[in-house]
Amino acid sequence: MxxxxxxxxxxxxxxxxxxxxxxxxxxxxxxxxxxxxxxxxxxxxxxxxxxxxxxxxxxxxxxxxxxxxxxxxxxxxxxxxxxxxxxxxxxxxxxxxxNPETGAVVVLFTILITVTLTDLRAQLIPNRITFPAMALLLLVRLFLHPEPVWVYLLGFLVGGGLLTLLAMVPNGMGGGDVKLFAVIGLGVGWKLVLFALFFSCVWGTVIGLPLKWTGRLQARQAIPFAPFILLGTLTAWAFGQPVWNVYRTLFL
Ligand SMILES: [Zn+2]
Structure with missing residues (x-):
């Protein structure tokens, strides 16, 4: 009760x-x-x-x-x-x-929810949110890191770097998405940021494709990707490690 x-x-x-x-x-x-x-x-x-x-x-x-x-x-x-x-x-x-680590994760998801709201309203992930978010999470991770601190710093590089490559693909991600994945990498580390990217694409396909098929979205209409990044990161954080363990036992 x-x-x-x-x-x-x-x-x-x-x-x-x-x-x-x-x-x-x-x-x-x-x-x-x-x-x-x-x-x-x-x-x-x-x-x-x-x-x-x-x-x-x-x-x-x-x-x-x-x-x-x-x-x-x-x-x-x-x-x-x-x-x-x-x-x-x-x-x-x-x-x-x-526990304190949950507090750090709440900070990360608070940021992701905020940019989801700006993305839904104006298809924009503003630097005025992502840059302070990077500074804030860097500060958090310097003091609070269940894994070695380089795991999170590498996450920043992997999240930002990999997405920069993807942004060069035509119809790829926008600059705001790239900076957002750098933020996520700082928050969850290099392994889970890769899972976050994977699950974001899964959610984007599962939710985005039916919207296109039913004509609710035009073929070339840009869709705000932040909602899928939010869901993908949540999936990765909550279930990424178990999924990885299953994968490792089966294939490695
Ligand atoms: Zn009024």
Whole structure:
């Protein structure tokens, strides 16, 4: 029973974090400060949003996705970002356990969720997020590294370097994706970043191809890849090592 209370509490904390990441993503794209102005406004009628407009998920549902004052539609990306943050990060803590390393992984996935939101909104993974993310994870990994520190530094080089090669292929990945994989390499090390790349492509194929077949995406339309990178990295982190162990016993 105590556990249910604890996990519910954590879930709600992550819902509010998701709400903050929505603001962070939006303001980074706008090029405005995250802290100033402190209050959010309706982009259409400029009415200042108050507490009851800012409850994660619930406000959007109660308002049926429209501004209270002017009925201007509010993007479904807001509740989606909040829900995705809460579900993914709660899973990370359940799977990783209550320890410092889980904290480092939560930082990584918080970054991945933020760039997924900017990528979905504007097909952009901003340097204003990836560069500070590199500095932050480098700092984390210098002090906290379950494996030798070079595993993570090599991960940075492998993630960034390999993707640079892939970016040269026509229709390959964009520059933002490359920097993002460097960040992921710093976070999970060189072996798991390769798994993350593999599983990202798997998710991209599993979800992207049906979208193309059903005509929801045009043949040449660029699709934001960050959502697949997020799912791929999560798969690699949670299940990469067991998959690797099975592979090694079978083939090596
Ligand atoms: Zn409004």
């Amino acid at each position: 105590e556990n249910i209370v604890f996990w519910s509490y954590l879930f709600v904390v992550f819902l509010f974090l998701g709400s903050f990441l929505n603001v962070l993503a939006l303001r980074t794209l706008e090029g405005t400060s995250v802290w100033n102005p402190r209050y959010s406004h309706c982009p259409s009628c400029a009415t200042r949003l108050t507490g009851r407009d800012l409850v994660p998920i619930l406000s959007w549902l109660v308002l049926r996705g429209r501004c209270r004052t002017c009925q201007h539609p509010i993007s479904w990306l807001y509740p989606l970002g909040e829900m995705a943050t809460a579900v993914l990060l709660t899973f990370v803590v359940v799977h990783g356990g209550w």
